[in-house]
Amino acid sequence: MRFERSILFLFGAGVLMASRPAVSADLTCSSSATLEALVTCIRDQMPGRDSGIFVTPSSTQLSAWRGVVRAMMGGSCNIVLPSSLSSSARIRLLRDVDNGRRYCVLMEVGDRNSDGVVDLGLGTFIVDAAAERELAHSAPHATADLETEIQAVSIFKATRSRSFLMAGAHRDASFTDSACQSSTMISDVAHNVTNAFHATYLELAAFYGSKPWWAVQWHGMARDTCAEDVFASHGMDVAPVSGDKILELRRNLLADKPTWRVGVPGSSDCSLNATTNVQGRLLNLVSSSQVCGRSAASYSGRFVHIEQDPAFRLADYWINAVKATWP
Template sequence: MRFGRSILLLVGASVLTAPRATGAAELTCSSSATLEALVACIRDQMPGRSSGVFLPPSPTEMEAWRSVVSAMMYGGCDFVLPPSLWSFARVRSFRDADNGRPYCLLLETADWNGDGVVDRGFGAFIVDPFAERELSHQVSHPIADAGTEIQAITVFKKTRSRTFLLAGAHRHAIAGGRWFHGHSMSSDVAHNTATMFHSAHAAITSFYGWKPWWAVQWHGMAENTCESVDVYLSHGVDAAPVAGDKILELRNNLLAHQPTWRIGVPGSRGCALNATSNVQGRLLNDGASTGWVPGGSPSGWVPGGSPSGWSFGRPAAAHARRFVHIEQHPWVRDADRWIAAVLATWP
């Protein structure tokens, strides 16, 4: 019933949509035959470092983006986008040439100035309607964390996970400081709730409610960062994981297949990249700390929310440890070396 209402609202709203201007450029990646080629194409046409290109979405656009993501989660793909998205985005089906499986794709496509780069930096979202694992593989720093976008889409594909979420611009596409929240303008989606990336994450969170699922966010660290480890796993908090924790299970499964890897977790020393300021992690670990509640604002924040209200480092409740944050050095960003461990951790 909920899915039906979502589609009716989307289609009904779109009846009033004016057609896109004649001759407008569209970057649809229509020639991509596989998910890996598709994601590489999307990455190559997104705003790069210091490009100055990132347009913060309006509340109306974030509401519409979230509604589309929700409809896709419920199995929808053959519908027209709401008016606020029609001029710059598309939703369509995609069939991977390697495995023959169908997917649903939402992506930004508009390139009004014809420079080969999308105009806003909103990113993409992919759903496998016949998934076997309730995992959301997320890449918040494409280009900057080199290779993570291809690594994550391959793991998504070969583990038959539910969703793949990709940011739409280099984290430093526009100038700005590190700390963002609410209305702030920043292309670093891991630290800014007012983005399409976070809106999609909030929609996924609402879809599952308290049902078991995990958001796996793939990051990359520099070679001279945390030199005593190759991989560092956390939940977005600085508390040591407890027995039975998924990141301990993932670490053990990785070591079973990659025994030479040095894998750290909070409490093991050697690294402090605990992602305590990651807003997607904060939403899952402690929704109130980002001003978000289920059924709340579409962007994941409410007026009045501020960084000063966050409780960085506060251990999350055991049932809320659905956020898995992966930091890794360049030489371990090979999807094929992760797949067996992911399959074993989430059978």
């Protein structure tokens, strides 16, 4: 990898470190002074449903993305992006004006046709190098599961978690069926492996190894999908055992919100157990080469999959319970 000197930019209230100069077609969200504003801006310039905009990254790009994620998790942000990413993405340091904390942001910015939408659908990865909790929050169905991306980044920020990850396109942005799971489009990152979102999970799993950490995916369901308001699982349709994080989370949610209906496998007829979720399968110890077609035989507890009715997706409803579950 060839490294060049990074260039420092100042944008409004935030301090941004970028790997290359901006050009007119770059969608940098440079006026965003908080994480929530940044994620809102990025979401609004992502490829939307039926846009036909989603480009499967090359193996070179995925390897490069993983290398940048690895460096970010190691505490670095003054990084020059490899040439396979540098024309499409930007890495920078954002100081959030709400809390004064600094976050390293990797995001897609390239808009070569100047249509106000990024060209590839890579996604966004954010790291807090001074985190207090080894939690990886993610929003795989940003824009499709309304407000889950804002919920996830706000919980990441308020709980001082390690990382936040957001898909780069609507799950149905593409018109191409997936070769991983044929019932989905290639743009659905929770059910495909050739995308930057899944590559990030591969790198997170490699980074942590056997050290304790948890990946929390924030999803949304329709109001009448399940009898419960919230349904949490570890990616398998089996009842959790005593001490599992989804049981702790349910207990802490109900202590704060006693009227909520919170279900888990074994106590509910809800079928949203995330058994085909490829990141869940990966963290439940299915080989990375087999996550498309092979179900997990058991669960590790590292993967936490949360489905929510529309009215239950406010970050403030969840922050205390997340803090109590991962003290």
